[in-house]
Every structure is written in structure tokens, then in C-alpha cells.
Amino acid sequence: IAESVGEILSGLRCYFDKALPVMLLYKQERQQYQEAISEDSNISPSTIYGAEHLLRLF
Structure with missing residues (x-):
């Protein structure tokens, strides 16, 4: 069960990370996102943005 939970969390x-810039950010947040991502292209959006943005999926 632990392995399948890990796979679910990885997929989520x-x-x-894919949905954040397209669907989850408000218009005024997109410039901040672009600046944060351009500083370090190896960083994933899920390390910057948290639960309040995740809740926008629902």
C-alpha cells in the first residue's frame, strides 16, 4: 500500500506542476511565477507554491 500511495502522490x-501555470495561478501571480522559475530552471513549482494553490484544483 505504501508504494501505491507514493505513486499517487508523485502523480499528483x-x-x-503542469497545471499550476496554466490553470491555478491568478493573472497577477503569473509574473511572480515566471520570475521564480527563470531564476532556477531546475526548481519545480510544487517546491515554491503550497496548499492554497493545490486547493484550487478542487
Whole structure:
């Protein structure tokens, strides 16, 4: 069970990273996102944005 939970969480994180700039950020947040991502292209959005943005999926 622990392995399947890990896979679910990994998939959710991947979906969040893809959906964040397209669906989850408000218009005024997008410039901040671009600046944060351009500083370090190896950083994933899920390490910057948290639960309040994740809740926008629902």
C-alpha cells in the first residue's frame, strides 16, 4: 500500500506542476511565477507554491 500511495502522490505532484501555470495561478501571480522559475530552471513549482494553490484544483 505504501508504494501505491507514493505513486499517487508523485502523480499528483506532477499534475500540480503542469497545471499550476496554466490553470491555478491568478493573472497577477503569473509574473511572480515566471520570475521564480527563470531564476532556477531546475526548481519545480510544487517546491515554491503550497496548499492554497493545490486547493484550487478542487
